[in-house]
Amino acid sequence: MQDLIGLLKAAGSLMSLQPLFVLSMGTVLGILAGAMPGVSPSMGVALMVPFTYAMNPSMALVFLSAMYLAANYGGSITAVTINTPGTPSAVVTAFDGYPMAKKGRAGEALGVSLVASVVGGVVGIIVLILFSGPLARLALKFWPAEYFSLAVLGLSTIASMGGQNAMKCAISAVLGLLICTIGMDSILGVSRFTFGNVNLFDGFEFIPMLIGLLALSEVFTEVEKFNFAAESVAGSAKAKWPSLGYYWKLRMSMLRASLIGTIVGIFPGAGATIATFISYDVEKRVSRTPEEFGEGMPEGVAAAEGANSASVGGALVPMLTLGIPGSATAAVLMGALMIHNLQPGPELFVKSPEIVYTLFASLLIANIVLLILGLAGSRLWINVTRVRKEILFPLIFAFAMIGSYAVNSSMWDVMVCLGFGILGYILKRYGYPLPPLVLGVVLGEMAEVNLRRAVMMAGPTAIFQRPGSVALLVIAALSFAIPMLQARKAKQRA
Amino acid sequence: MNNNRVRMLFVTLAAVLILSFAAGAAAKNPFPSKPIRIINYVAPGGLMDVTTRKFTDVASKYTDAVFVVENRTGAGGLIGAEYVLGQPADGYTIFAPTTSVVVQVVATGSDVDKYIWGFDWVSMLMKDPECIISNVKLPIHDWADIVKDAKAKGGDQIWVGPSTGGNDHLMAMKVWDKAGISAMWIPFESGPKAMAALMGGQGVAYVGNPADTTGRPDLIVCAVSSDERLPQYPDAPTFKELGVPDLDDEIMWRGFSVKKGTPPEAVAWLQDLVEKVANDPEWKTFFEEQAIEVVAYRTDEFTGIVKKNVEDAEKYFKQFGIIK
Numbered sequence: 047m048q049d050l051i052g053l054l055k056a057a058g059s060l061m062s063l064q065p066l067f068v069l070s071m072g073t074v075l076g077i078l079a080g081a082m083p084g085v086s087p088s089m090g091v092a093l094m095v096p097f098t099y100a101m102n103p104s105m106a107l108v109f110l111s112a113m114y115l116a117a118n119y120g121g122s123i124t125a126v127t128i129n130t131p132g133t134p135s136a137v138v139t140a141f142d143g144y145p146m147a148k149k150g151r152a153g154e155a156l157g158v159s160l161v162a163s164v165v166g167g168v169v170g171i172i173v174l175i176l177f178s179g180p181l182a183r184l185a186l187k188f189w190p191a192e193y194f195s196l197a198v199l200g201l202s203t204i205a206s207m208g209g210q211n212a213m214k215c216a217i218s219a220v221l222g223l224l225i226c227t228i229g230m231d232s233i234l235g236v237s238r239f240t241f242g243n244v245n246l247f248d249g250f251e252f253i254p255m256l257i258g259l260l261a262l263s264e265v266f267t268e269v270e271k272f273n274f275a276a277e278s279v280a281g282s283a284k285a286k287w288p289s290l291g292y293y294w295k296l297r298m299s300m301l302r303a304s305l306i307g308t309i310v311g312i313f314p315g316a317g318a319t320i321a322t323f324i325s326y327d328v329e330k331r332v333s334r335t336p337e338e339f340g341e342g343m344p345e346g347v348a349a350a351e352g353a354n355s356a357s358v359g360g361a362l363v364p365m366l367t368l369g370i371p372g373s374a375t376a377a378v379l380m381g382a383l384m385i386h387n388l389q390p391g392p393e394l395f396v397k398s399p400e401i402v403y404t405l406f407a408s409l410l411i412a413n414i415v416l417l418i419l420g421l422a423g424s425r426l427w428i429n430v431t432r433v434r435k436e437i438l439f440p441l442i443f444a445f446a447m448i449g450s451y452a453v454n455s456s457m458w459d460v461m462v463c464l465g466f467g468i469l470g471y472i473l474k475r476y477g478y479p480l481p482p483l484v485l486g487v488v489l490g491e492m493a494e495v496n497l498r499r500a501v502m503m504a505g506p507t508a509i510f511q512r513p514g515s516v517a518l519l520v521i522a523a524l525s526f527a528i529p530m531l532q533a534r535k536a537k538q539r540a
Numbered sequence: 541m542n543n544n545r546v547r548m549l550f551v552t553l554a555a556v557l558i559l560s561f562a563a564g565a566a567a568k569n570p571f572p573s574k575p576i577r578i579i580n581y582v583a584p585g586g587l588m589d590v591t592t593r594k595f596t597d598v599a600s601k602y603t604d605a606v607f608v609v610e611n612r613t614g615a616g617g618l619i620g621a622e623y624v625l626g627q628p629a630d631g632y633t634i635f636a637p638t639t640s641v642v643v644q645v646v647a648t649g650s651d652v653d654k655y656i657w658g659f660d661w662v663s664m665l666m667k668d669p670e671c672i673i674s675n676v677k678l679p680i681h682d683w684a685d686i687v688k689d690a691k692a693k694g695g696d697q698i699w700v701g702p703s704t705g706g707n708d709h710l711m712a713m714k715v716w717d718k719a720g721i722s723a724m725w726i727p728f729e730s731g732p733k734a735m736a737a738l739m740g741g742q743g744v745a746y747v748g749n750p751a752d753t754t755g756r757p758d759l760i761v762c763a764v765s766s767d768e769r770l771p772q773y774p775d776a777p778t779f780k781e782l783g784v785p786d787l788d789d790e791i792m793w794r795g796f797s798v799k800k801g802t803p804p805e806a807v808a809w810l811q812d813l814v815e816k817v818a819n820d821p822e823w824k825t826f827f828e829e830q831a832i833e834v835v836a837y838r839t840d841e842f843t844g845i846v847k848k849n850v851e852d853a854e855k856y857f858k859q860f861g862i863i864k
Contacts (some may be wrong), residue, residue, distance in 0.1 A: 092585060093584075096596075189743070247616075347687060369732075381584070382585075413789070502724060
């Protein structure tokens, strides 16, 4: 009850011109930062921190949190329109969003990604407000053994990715895992496959690698197939936007995605990207037409974007209850609060509850603002899909190069992007699917490091000693075996 | 006619001379005449990132110079160091390292002459005492119990902290050595993640700085490396009180360095600015609330401290088998 009063009070105080303006600015900048490959949500928010010095702490928080939320959505725009995820967590959005756009259904894909983001955002924040206490205790029960098993569960989703090519799918995933072994080993500090090159000490930077694998490889493949004489006008003349009924049909997908995103988001060692993979997998298993995933299923887009935006609320759970940021962007938010002499953590509820309620209220209102601005913006973004391909492809190429450079202002990353673009093109050409590779890259380090930590702590049987870990492993085994058994049964019947 | 031509020549020559003097004067404009970039080795939101951004904010009271803070992360600071070394030594690119960068250079077996002595260590900003942090919710949380438990477990006691071969790992080795115990170091991706591990009871101790306990009520400082108890943490005993010798001045510093060969006037300008900022009440209270001592050490004193860091790191990393 006290929460509700505090929340309403804070929401009321945001309902005037200045806070709403600040909130809208944050949302617009967030969408732009998210949409630009190379500017991650955390980098975007950090760039804006100096502008908040002059604001009072509540306004600063309103501005930055709106930006955080919007940036997580912004990544989906480029993922859908040009297959270039603006943020790592938008990779999965591209799996179905881009095929939809290619089929002239960009309007639907953009609409679904926006609405799913808003639903996810709202659910995440409601969970944050209501259950942050017990959820934080759950987060602390996650030891390295559990993190390892969660990573295994994430990897088990490749079983449903393969379709006909289980072998090629497995090879692709293993390649992803192997790529993760490059760099300084973070347990003992031994350098692996770095050949003394300082740029390789931390392995390959994630964003350039992703842009190369997804966007560049697509450009190469398309250019190869492209018939310059025949294709003059690309894309449909008129965009179709989904109706309310269309969204209503996706409500369960969005809700499932939101819950998965929030829960996975609370674990500081997991993150939004893993949440989107798990959510996508669940949606595929629930679906009656799993074979159409990857070809342009709105449920796939909803699963990815819902989970990704819900993780914002999730990542704030450990920040507000334990003083531990749940994501890179939450860490920046914490830094900003500290500059304003506010220490995030459980004492914040006692010392300055108005700040906490302002944060909650501004995130809720930011979702509404995001919906309005996003709907208006989508009318603009969709024009990208109408650009003629001979103009669009060179632009995507240039965009990929700039985006890769922007991450660290380093030419090395541009080379990484090019290299992975070529690798992605070759793999595609020979029928090796790319999603398992991306999954391997996302989860490889998490699996390896946590397994080693667990074994150091409790010996070789560490992962079987903790009930949480065993439960996750059992789910992983089932999720791996069931699609295989089903496939065999189907074969026998045929 | 002839006279006229001579006069023309004279006027032209004079004009050329005046112009070139003017240009020379412009080139000798006092430092700085363009924006100064501070290169951070941590991601946005990291400790040194917050520090440099706060510095530029406070410094704007004392100078019109424009600062741009850039984050070039990776390889424990080597990427940032490498970048600064690749820029001209003109004072317009400043590196913002902490003890961790120096220690990491040694731990990774990288070139000390290049990554450490390729810099002039011009300004040390602050001293943050190192400390051992424990979790009051766990049965073992005061220093005596930690020592007893470590001896009973014979090397299997778990300490958590940030990266292997970082400053906190080095501190842990020193403590084990001086207290005559042995334990296991389990590294995490970041300080906060390691603290979450301590809160969840995965280990008994975390190595960090006193301010790490702020806003985290379960965590307490159970031993601190300083001469006397810190006024901000009156309940935290010093190593000396606990009977552990030679651990009275283990710190994490934060500072500025520039590429070797930077002109002295640029260095002096920065050092003067640091002094002004160090005396600023806003700057002072911001850090002193976190039990950090604000200083403005110049090249000699700072270089001495860096030298000691290198020697310590080489000694302990060899002793514990991190480097050969």
